[in-house]
Amino acid sequence: MTAVAPEAATERIARVAASDVLLVALDFDGTLSHTVDEPMSARMIPAARAALGALAAAPRTHVALVSGRSLADLRVIAEHDDASPWHLAGSHGIEYWHPGESGVEGAPTSEETATLDQLADTAEGLVADLDGAWIERKSFGFGVHTRLSEPDAAAAAQQRVDDLVAREAPDWRRRTGHDIVEYAFREGGKDDAVRRLADRVGATAVVFAGDDVTDEDALRALGPADLGVRVGAGETAAAVRVGSPEELAALLQHLADARG
Template identity: 60%
Template sequence: MNEVWRDALREVAASDRLLVALDFDGTLAPLEDEPMDARMLPAARNAVNALLDAPRTVVALVSGRSLRDLRTIGEHRNDSRVLLAGSHGAEFWVPGEGAIVHPDNPADAALRDELRARAEAATQQLEGVWIEPKTFGLGVHTRRATAEAAEDANRIVDAIVQADAPHWRRRTGHNIVEYAFRHEGKDSAVAELRERTGATAVLFAGDDVTDEDALRSLGPHDLGVHVGDKPTAARLSVAGIPALAGLLSLLATERAAVRE
């Protein structure tokens, strides 16, 4: 690890109260053809546990997954110390409080169900395409589809949503396009987590396009980490999940040392 990395880690490690907010898929867990098969790599799990044991340090998972699905793939129990922000920050789970969901209009949920059903019917002939039900919208998964089928699916669902819900937020990710009637993003999720925890500094790590919202929102005393080699707003980039796990483990060690 070079000196630039060490200096950046030492800066956030010295903060009074640190929030470590982490994307899940592609950041702590490898991407899977079957999304619900995703699980943290052991090294990532060990790093998260080390951070949870570090003084005045809070760990949160921030994901586009619904809160229910994030709890499943994160193997998150009711006695967990890890905070969760699901659905890009429209749902939260807080230790001692449980699930917290911001209220929405029943008409939005009805439209969600209608558009999801139409998307499923319109793409059912496209092999490898899966329409994922989401709490506040839907996702079009194309990881197992051919490039042609993926293009057709995205074009079809774009047209459906644009016709009746042009105000919905559209996000792209690794072989997925998501549509949501809620406009929260990972930037607002991190902001709410910062406020809830009283954090004086934030480390956020992610690998996908939707993570860039959070990375761009960080302040001068925060640290953004990108997993992968794509262009990013993050100050640091690491090659993959094992490298991130090593960085987080080092942060836990530094945090324990400076807070003694």
């Protein structure tokens, strides 16, 4: 499928806007926020926050953030609190938070956390001498960030940690993204997350938007009644492409206006 620009997708947007129960599920980094060198400094752009607020206030419309970030980190960067109407799916759809409910669905066990801590400690030692490479710990694994590294250092960091995980945790899942390789001890995917959220709210149509390789799982899984949006360049299964978080925010505001 060749993704089209928003101005060529008016009919598609109108179709999902007219659905009975709509789920709007969105990646965060590079989608609602700009990609930044320090991950925890990412914040949603104001226009996106306004559009999500309008969507959440529209009739029979549910908003969800679906991220590879741990749920705890996602809540920080999304400035999300217990009064929020937005659903959250963190760690690629392994852990969830739902409006009006207490607690987190899918927390790791103490044994899983102990193994994670041991491997992440070792990984940190393996990349300590490589400029710009660092380890981000997550609830169900860790990531090797190389955005600030030269190509040789980035390749060395990924190879060293690949070897570690292949030796010590060969059943862990490996994912690649923009300047990051992630390893996780539980299976999850944004396609599963979107499906679970859609089932939960009884959605008759889904809008999903993302900017990275891991978002393509969810984009490929969308049905004919749904709408996929790719933010930025790259091969995609999405029907619509926008160039930036600002352009996505404008599309979401248009959808909210039509929905309202």
